[in-house]
Amino acid sequence: MTTPDQRLVMGEDGLAFAGHKLSRASLDACVKCTICETACPVSAVTPLFTGPKFVGPQAERFRNGESVDHSLDYCSSCGTCTLVCPQGVQIAELNSQARAVMKADHMPLRDRLIGKTVLMGTVMTPVAPIARAALKNKPIRKVMEAVIGVHADAPMPPAQSQTFEGWFRKRATPAGPFPRGTVVFFHGCAGGYFEVETSKKSVEVLEHLGYQVLVPKQGCCGLAQQSNGLFDGATKDVLKLCDDLRSAGKDLTIISSSGSCTGMLKHEAHEIMGVDDERLRDVGTRIRDIMEFLLELHDAGELPTDFSPIEMTVPYHAPCQLKSQGIGKPAIEVLRLIPGLTVVDSNATCCGIAGTYGLKKEKYEIAQAVGKPLFDMVKATNPELALCDTETCRWQIEQSSGVKTEHPIYLIHQAYGLS
């Protein structure tokens, strides 16, 4: 039964979808083989989570518009289960939907807040030095932990004094010519407010290659709200974002250096929340992760490979939400074109953060245990630099291993002589 509270949080459509979605039909494909359970990074480190097969295709048969198994919230939504399932069961999607139904009645304030990525960015940017200091201040973090349940040691976004948009508008606009035509850049909330350098370098690489880069005014993709079960807000946000991105021009390729937001647009909004909208389909088919885009150019023989050598061995971690897009690990293939550079694949399942999961005080230790093999590998491979495509994963790896962690575009930018 839908309560008024549930409708408020999830919206009629989101809740209806969670009750009778396509992914529920996919549970018919489960043969109980347990491959998902052996691959799950969370159940490997804690007995609190009953595991993807249990929570997904098994428990779903016992649900009738309500989720009584509260331990399902220990799922980090990393999506590894869906990725490894040989039968095509949408396990992670089932879990996300069941969680949305379960939390709809009593959504914690924290989970509403940490989904508001734009709000966090706009509040922190004008007071960046203070925000940075505050988020590193132990007593303040202890208060935050007690009041809103964000663990005192969890990684926090690095506040910046200038937004990406501020930089993009104020800089001298490249005069052209643009022999390769026009592309649209989608920076995402983190790339707009916190990971400003990644966005800048991405745009500069694209312009170096001869593209005119358009950056329409753009909002949030809603991923953080979605992963916290706030389907209604997330659906509104993702469709608004589609309008924003489409406003830049018809049929233009959309490029992003925000790997997780790209996944939201490509498949998660549709598969988890059931958003069925022409605008989303249009954007979802046009969007490319920046490293995927560079690899496509290379495969077509169109990527200049006049890279300066970088004599370095660097660990690379492919984030879960990139792997879920089914594009392989394009960053590794592109980086290996740089002379002298040795890229070592972490082959780790997950760093533990899974968006906002590892921030939560009750999940922090689990997230740390999930990421431990990765942190050890990173430290052992190169104590100076690690590479990873998504923002929260970079923050997690950097905070827990002490190794500076950047987007792969940093080295491409450097190898093209741009930095």
Added chain:
Amino acid sequence: MRKLAVDVVVIGGGSTGAGVVRDVAMRGYSAVLVDRADLGQGTTGRFHGLLHSGGRYVVSDPLSATECAEENDIVTRIQSSAVETTGGYFVTCPGDDPEFADKFLAGAAATGVWAREVSVSEALRNEPRLNPGISRAIEVKDGTVDGWQLVWGAANSARHYGAEILTYHRVTKIETSGGAVTAVRCIDERRGEELVIDTNFVLNCGGPWAGQIAAMAGAHPVEVVPGRGIMIAMNHRLVNRVVNRCIYPADGDILVPAHTVSIIGTTDVKVDDPDHLAIEPNEVQQMLDAGEVLVPGFRASRALHAWAGARPLIKDDRVSASDTRHMSRGMAVIDHTTRDGLDGMLTIGGGKLTTYRLMAEHIVDAMCDKLGEQRECRTAREAIPGSESGRTHKVSDRLAEREEDRFDSQIICECELMSRKMFVDAMNAQPEASFDDLRRQLRLGMGPCQGGFCSTRATGIAHADGRLSAEQATALMRLFLKNRWIGLWPILYGEQVRQTALDNWIFATLDVAHLPEPESEVTA
């Protein structure tokens, strides 16, 4: 040879027999129930799981409709733990006569069956997989009931009142002397021992086997016409309410959400022998087509298991003997005194699971009349043990229970969320039970893997706890798997094929076919 002496022997451990032995015991008679197999292994365990609101009969059989409506309320009250109050819809599908819904509403009003027409959009909102082409929808109070829990609940209540329940006791003869019943002879199938029960009264509740039982007393043939119906369980709940076609009762017009599965049924074919019920390929196709009418995409959904049951219909001269669907569903008590000149025996036939308690009341009333005694029936007023709180079952109950005890007990049957503790407790309570007997109470092996994973776990536990030798345990497992496969062969298509392929690899790896065997096979 063992001997017992009781006031009444009830023959047949289905819903009727269990209801009767409870009623007899509550009225103060000493009683024994005997069945040649386990409780609820015949017709009672082979139906949809539908607790009728009466809606199905408002046009075709008004008396049954009223009885169903009244008994639905009573069963939901006295056996709440076996009942889920899902609610139901009668929907007019494309091609169905839309005016039947008017007859339905008029019939419901006339028979006292609660019914309310709702908008098509409301019905589709509540049951989104329903055929979007439906033109009318009527809400009713259909529910679902677990037939095995119902029978065991009634049997346990009877035990509480002093009755003895003897399963795996096959009746071989009903002794008579001077035109009256004197004793019932049985074989204890597990021990091969004979049991003679001295009694003055036999209540024949054999359902489709009632004719065979009456013959054991030398009565004139009771014409029971077993009507065979097949059912198919789909992997999960495609609907959360019972969904019926709003038409004159026909084949494949009901889809029931029972526990974790949804069950489509049924067919109706006259057969001669209730012990040999085939599941014909054309009937399987007929059911899948029928499901497709109610829920588009039904054929692409995963079927888990098929089975056949036999309706216990007593021949009625008003309709042709081959048309069992339209034979009276109303119950009939046969008095062997007037019919055969035999005192001390009554046979009951017809009826349906929803009205099992009322059937029991009728036959026990008839017995009291014959004995010239006034003993009041109290079965409608008193809840059976375990249902005192009146809380009805919910499909999410097991998930909530495992959430509570997940750190304390392993899960053995993952599909149906049966814990090790549930299995061990049940084995302790019924040390002689086969895995199939336990399955009916625990749902062991009734989910998507159909025993592929859980059967070997259960076998290991039964052996490790020292209850059974390796030979006995593996023999029970093989019997269990054989019985699962009877219901798998008829629906081996689509997703279930992949499961059975994996299961076969597992069984081959474990070399199940060559595990140690006991000298004599165990009984089913």
